[in-house]
Amino acid sequence: MAPYYVIPVEPQSVNYAWDFDEAKQTVKVYNTGNTFLKIEFDNCNEFANTKNCRGLYHVLAGRYLEFKLPKGLQGNNVQVTVANHNQRYEDEFTL
Template sequence: MKKLPILLTAALTTSVNAMNVDTMLLIGDEYGNGVFTLTNSNKITEFIQSNITQLVVEDGEITRVPYAEDNFEDWRVTLTHNKTILEPHRQKQIGVRSLCGNKCDFTEDQYYLVSFEPSPYDPEGKLNSAVTINFGYRPLFVIPAQAQDIDYSMSWDNGELHINNTGNSFVRAHIDQCTDEVTEDCEVTLMSLAGRERSYPLPKNIDPSNIKVTVVNHDESYRQDVTLSESK
């Protein structure tokens, strides 16, 4: 069975970067833990700061809750390293660890943005910061609902794919109309969080007359093909 590509969530920038993260979508294990792997392909040592922002979906809207000292008692996850030094051409693992065990509500997904923001490690101030450009990443960490209730509706209208996710876990919708002749702007993977209703514009080379959408959950234990035609 063909695996769907992982959706890339928004990074702090889309430019090529000397520091890289192995995935932009990380799914926690049964205990709510996960590991990101950072790689420094730069010629200089990087100092990397990390932080967490929890995403809370209520009434279809997303509220962002940055983790800070003043709300420490409400933290549900933490990082093994909030600050780290990464030498050239080396890798380092940053773990995400659940803090609440069975105390958290795992009846629905939990969503967290994990930011990795690099800067040159320059304790002696020898680097010229004016010409140093650094880019970061903000991948999504998900602790999936323990009992998956996949429930959604989908329609194609006015040039956009509309997804209403009424289940308790996120789904990914994948469309691939690429051919030997058409290789660009013909494929897309969209992520719909639990409790969210959104419309997504599609790439220009997607033919709206007959759209086949493959929908999967986090581990692809749920997989469904949906054929859509534009609403009249």
């Protein structure tokens, strides 16, 4: 493990492609923009007593990330928020 520094560019270009495979519960994110992305999953409304109902993933500029959603993030009506480093750009949708 090592820390990484995010130095924002100006102007920021948020551009990404998203693929969700419902059968496999996998997410693929292609960050083709020039800025860092935060992707937050929130499933706490459906599983109020579950500790693992939120997840946060980071995708650096120009990178590809593929991951399987943990059990607590699987289900209907999972809220997803995609944002840049300072939350000036936010995109919200439901899986």
